[in-house]
Amino acid sequence: MAIWVLAADNSRARFFTAEKPVSPLTEIKDLTYPEARLHECDLVSDKTGRDRNPSTGTAHGVGADASHKQEGADRFALSVCEELDAARLAGAFSKLYILAAPTFLGLLRKHQSDGLKQAIVAEFDKNLTTQDPAAIRKHLPEYL
Numbered sequence: 001m002a003i004w005v006l007a008a009d010n011s012r013a014r015f016f017t018a019e020k021p022v023s024p025l026t027e028i029k030d031l032t033y034p035e036a037r038l039h040e041c042d043l044v045s046d047k048t049g050r051d052r053n054p055s056t057g058t059a060h061g062v063g064a065d066a067s068h069k070q071e072g073a074d075r076f077a078l079s080v081c082e083e084l085d086a087a088r089l090a091g092a093f094s095k096l097y098i099l100a101a102p103t104f105l106g107l108l109r110k111h112q113s114d115g116l117k118q119a120i121v122a123e124f125d126k127n128l129t130t131q132d133p134a135a136i137r138k139h140l141p142e143y144l
Contacts, residue, residue, distance in 0.1 A: 001091065002093050002094070003094070004087070006099065007099045008101070010076065010101065010104050011033050013031040013083075015030070015083075022142070022144070024133065031076075033072065077104060077108050077111050081112055082111075084116055094119065095144065099128050099139060100127070
């Protein structure tokens with residue numbers, strides 16, 4: 001079975017494979033979430049509510065705690081984990097290495113199934129989504 005490598009951040013997930021432990025990486029899939037690159041104000045059409053304290057006359061905001069960007073990144077992490085889990089169940093890989101931006105790595109961990117967690121050999125908190133496969137390979141162990 002092949003070895004898979006995931007390089008991901010809030011807006012992109014690139015899937016690579018290596019047939020042998022010393023093989024170079026070959027990109028097999030690229031998922032994108034372009035909304036992650038937008039500003040929060042571009043994702044919502046309305047401002048959060050405002051309220052005024054009648055005794056002091058001061059105003060304060062009323063609204064949701066989580067931003068739309070955070071919710072979108074969480075949904076994207078879920079879809080990446082679902083994609084990985086489906087590939088694992090289909091027998092596409094036996095080992096998985098994850099290189100992800102630190103905050104996105106936390107979101108991925110939140111959505112990993114127990115079976116997927118067992119397939120993960122190592123995680124690296126690095127955002128290498130824009131690097132070429134050879135540069136990504138240099139951040140991994142020599143013998144996968």
